[in-house]
Amino acid sequence: MTLLYLIAGEASGDVLGARLIAALRARDPDLDFAGVGGERMAEQGFSSLFPMRELALMGLLEVLPRIRSLSRRMDQTVVDIEARRPAAIITIDSPGFTLRVANRVKPLGIPVIHYVAPQVWGWRQGRARKLGRKLDRILALLPFEAPFFTAHGIPVDFVGHPVLESGADRGDAARFRAKHGLAPDERLLIVMPGSRRTEVSRLLPVFGATLALLPPGIRAVVPLAGPVEEAVRAATAHWPRPPILVRDVAEKYDAFAAAEAGLIKSGTSSLECAVAGLPHIVGYRLNPITAQIVKRLMKVRFVSLVNLLAEREVVPEFLQDACNPATLAAALRPLLEGGATRARQLEGFADALGRLRPPEGTPSDAAAEAVLRAIGR
Template sequence: MVAGEASGDTLGSELIISLKKRFPHARFVGIGGPKMLAQGMESWYPMERLSVMGLFEVLKVLPGLVKLRKELIQRLLDLKPDVFIGVDAPDFNFRVEAAMKAAQIPAIHYVGPSVWAWREKRLLKIKRWVDGVLVLFPFELPFYEKYGIPAKFVGHPLANQVPEPPNRKAARQALKLPENALITGLLPGSRSSEINLLIDVYIQAAKILHQMYPTMQFVIPCVNDKAKQCIQQSLETYGQGLKVRLLDQQAQLAMEASDQLIVTSGTATLEAALMKRPLVLAIKLHPITHWIMRRLATTKWIGLPNVLARKTIVPEFIQEDASPQQIALGLAKLISDQTLRDAQLTEFDAQYHQLKQNASELAADAILEWAELRPS
């Protein structure tokens, strides 16, 4: 198994649990994060080496990634595993999956790439590279059926992990946050490239919000020590006077404890929606990355809640629109306008029930079928 970032680590760990029910003595190797390691996986390389976002950003580390992937493929070919599962990280994993399939090792990709958003023609190659794709959203299946690729909608594991209903009071008690304070969660991403581009903007937006709401406090989950140092530096520069609590990971608990959120795009926006917390999306990419993606995009939205709803329910602030002023004013509207707030929450509740399948169990069943494995 190979996962490339925090969300993939979560998916991978849940899948390992389900596969171990069927194969109690199975061995899991490859690349994973702390959650996968906690389930007994042997990670041959640090997952952080794969956690790079954006086309331009990848170019700077591409030689190292190519070397790592070559070594990984050879180690896997020498080991001859019963099945290879790439968890997201499509640009890295599809090449590995192609090498496995060529060696007659079943290759399965967990989390279909965003072919519904851009570059649908990738499916022509994906058909040659994989034996099956596990998709998280129901609207994805027709794309794979169109190209004759085995695919299964498994729902999203996050919908099973999110408490129903979320308990703001208990989350605040767990984090030792004041029960009746107005708290905003800031989630600037899990990748270093995201955090470096966004954290100053997020802290400056928090400063404006604090001027509008003097009692407002903030909570920021930090994916690792490097991220925490970066965030602390930004707070020293731009966050004087703010009440900010930095957490070691605990992103879901931070969301649950918050009244509203500012979130980078990606899985975090979906997690926030499933947690039924009002939010705005704010993201900056390298200018070249943004230019390329904008030209290739086939959907008008970045945030998953908007893609699922097929309309804008979460305000999206992208590139130059992701200014501290616009982000702060966008969130302030959600705080003051109950109609806007309720519209988001109604849609989020519908998405929660749509995506709440037994994802990891369904994924494990599909893997057994496609890889022709029999439970022990």
């Protein structure tokens, strides 16, 4: 058996890892897998070295209190790689952890393939060339990433974005409404505060207060990401109107189909909504000190991937102080009312998503083919 070592650090990377494992096994049953992953990878028979939720952190000030624990987990990962000597290491997003591991194992001579290009093109362009000393190849999700990293001397495969094969556009609204016994006049709003504990603690109180300012009859649906499920349940337990909490991915997409709009943190969740044809707004907050650092270094106009792809503001973005209940509620009302604002978003979604497709097959197929080429199989 040829061993591939995968390292994912958050919910979205766990999904990518699971699909990649399935696509690789379909092509080569003589592959084995080890490393760090979550529930979705476990569904593929993957056994994680330690619970992935321990890595679901973001921001310098959030990481510092956990630095010793993270350092121990990094040591543990490096020792495991040294012992197993895999044919390749596939690090999946979560650059704060995965790229440090990549740097430490580089002397072993094992190829390191990074799945999801680090967003240095957005705010730390000077670091791109340094990545070439850690990584042997990048699997890029976004079309503009390939020329950027190639120009910095790093081999890149544009594989497309796996959100295209997520099934987000195949939800069943009637099934969701029937399951939860919703009255015909009950209207649904998708609320997605993120998959990291720091995101949930910072965004969910703001999102909850936003709901109180919306018209009567609006009920929240909150999809649960594994690493933060307990935190979300606790934070929403005392909302005046209990939200519908959704754990299953298929049910989440049913909720998308049944909802009228979304209040979303930036990232892959915005692309999911676009695939589902769900109009939404983006709200996001970082620790103020982290935010000031990012603001000074930022090289792009937008944080929403939909907007970056379309090269214009399709989805309204509200960051830091602008991410407040009054502003968010005012931006949601036109989407809930329908009309031209809603229609413009849907047109923009089609434009953005059309740029995400790989040259052939699905994104997971393209990623699997790139990995197999890299290890000579």
